[in-house]
Amino acid sequence: MRLLSKARLAVCLLLTAAVGCTDGGDDNAAPSPSPSTSAAATSAPPPSPSPTAEPPNPVSIPGLAAREHTGSDLRLGEVRDRTDAYTQYAVTYRANGLTISGLMNIPTGRGPFPALVLAHGYIDPEVYTTGRGLAREQDLLARNGYIVLHSDYRNHAGSDDDPDNEVNLRLGYTEDVIGAVLALRASDRTEIDDERIGLLGRSMGGGVVYNALVAAPGLVDAAVVFAPVSSRPEENLDHYQRGEPLVDEIEAKHGSPEDNPEFWREASAATYADRATEPLLIHHGTADETCPIRWSRHMVAALEKAGKDVELRTYEGEGHTFYGQWPRSMEVTMDFFERHLR
Template identity: 55%
Template structure:
C-alpha cells in the first residue's frame, strides 16, 4: 500500500569549498552494521497495520552548535605560500588526485538465479580495497550502486559481511551493487594513519569505487549512486561534497552527524581505546572548544553548498546510536542552501530498521534511484 507520509524536500545555494570526513563510530560506536535486520540492541517498530512510517518531523528545536563558515584565504607559511590543508579536512580531500580503477572480479560465491556474486577488489590511491559485488544476470551495462557500510570492528570484520539486504534487493532490481570493505578491513590494504585523519580514507575509498565502476564494461558510467548507513552515511555526505558530479544520487540510512564534533565527542574523545587518535587530532587542530573554525573545516555540513546531487535520508525516531536530531539538523542545513533532499522518519525505528519499516525504506530507495538514475 502506498504510503501517504510526507517527505521533506529541500534545496540549497551558497557556500564554501571544502569538507571532511566525519569522525564517526569508534570501537564503541554505532551498533554493528550486519545488514541482517538486527543490531546489538533489540529492534522495535511502530505498532499497528501498514508501513511503520510517519511524516517527517521538523528540525529539532534544541539549540545546535553554529558551524562557522570558512572565510578568506588559507593561512600561509610564508608570503605567497599557501599552507597545506590539514589531512583530516575536506580541503585535503578536495585537493586529492583520486586514482581509482582496476576493478577485478575474483571467486564466485553466493550467486542466485537473479545475479552472480563475486569477491571484488579495486585500486584506491595506491591501496587495494576488497569488497563484494553482485552483477545482475542478463545483458548490461547496468546502473550501479556503491555501498558504504557502517561501523564494524576492523579486527573482526570479514569481506562483504554487511548491508546484505540492500545488496540483494537492488541487484534483483537490475543494479550492479559493489559493497566496499574500506581500508584496514578484510582483505583491503592497511593504512595506520587513517584514524588520526578522522577516517578520511574511507571517503577516498568510496570515491575511488565510483571511479572504478565507471571504467567497468559491466556498468553504465552515467548511472551510479552511493548508498551508506550509519558511519557510511557520513561517507555519503563527504563524497557528495568532495566529488560533486561523480555519483548521480546519494542515500543515507541512520547517518552519523554532518558536524564532525558531534561524532568526535561521542565516539572518539571518550573512548580510551582511541586515545592515541584523539591526541593526534587535537595536537593538530586544537580542541573543538578552542578552535571551532578548524573543526568546522572538517565538517561536511560546513560545505553542503558544494553538493549537486539529490539526497535521500532514512532515520528512525528511536535510534539508539545516531540521534534523529542529527539528520534533522543536516536536512535543515541542506534546505538553507537550496539542496534537493528528502527525509523519511520511521516512528519507533531503531538504528537498524526491521520489517516492515525496512521493506518500506528499500522500496522508497528503489523509487528514488529510478527517478534519479534515468
C-alpha cells in the same frame, strides 16, 4: 540530473573544486556504541588553488576536494554466491594508491546495468569480513537490476592498511568510496553503465556519503543514506568515543573543538553543504538512540539553506536497524533511484 560521461566527470570535478556508528556486525544485530582488469585509471583532478592560497589541511573537506582522487583496476575474483537473479564476486580495486577489497553483485541478463556503491557502517575491523554489513540491501538492489559494489574500506578484510586513518577521522573511507566510483567508470566490463552510478550509505557509511557528495560534486547521480552519523565529527567523538585513548590522540594531533574550532569546522560536511550537487534521500527512525535523528535534521537544514535537493523520510518508532519498516524504506529508495538513475 543530466548524467556525466567520464570526460565530463573530470571537468566537473575540476571546476567545482566522520567517525562513528555501526551496522552492528551484520544488518540484523544491535549496533555497538563504540566505534577483469580495468582500463587506465580514472582520476578526478583537484581544483587549482590561487597563487597566494595556502594548501588546505589534508585532514579536512577542502583537503579531500583538493586531492587528485584515482580509482582503477577493478578485478573480479572468486564467485561467492550465485542466485537466480545475480552472481556475487569477491573484488578488489585501486583507490588513491591502495588496494581495497569488497563484493560485487552483477545481475543476470543483458546490461549495461546502473551501479551503486555501498558504504557500510562501523564494524570493528578486527572482526570484519568481506562484504559484511548491508547484506539485505546488497541482495535486494541486485535483484532489482543494479550492479552493487560493496566497499570493505581500507584496514578491513583484504584491503591495504592505513595506520593514520583513525587519528585522521576516518576520512580515508571517503577516499575509498570515491575510488570505487572511479574504478567502476574506468572498468571495461560491458555490464557496467558508467553514466548511471549512485551511492548508498548506512550509519557511519552515511557520513562517508555526505563527505563524498561535498568533496566530489558531480561524482555520482544520486545518493541515499540510512540512519547516518552526525555530519560534525566532534559530535560523533562525544557520542561514541569520548574517554577512549584514541580521542586523546586525535586531539593531540588536531586540537580539541575548543582549542582549534577551525579544524573541526573544516572537517564537517555540513560546513560545505553548498558544494553538493546531487539529490539526496535520508531515512531516519524517530527512536534511533545510536544515531539521533537530530543529526539528520541538522544536515537537512544546512542543505536546504543552500538550496539543495534533499528529502528526509522519518519512520515513527523505528530504531537504528530498520527492522519493521525496512521494506517500506527500500520501496522509497528504489523509487528514488529509479527516477535518478534509470
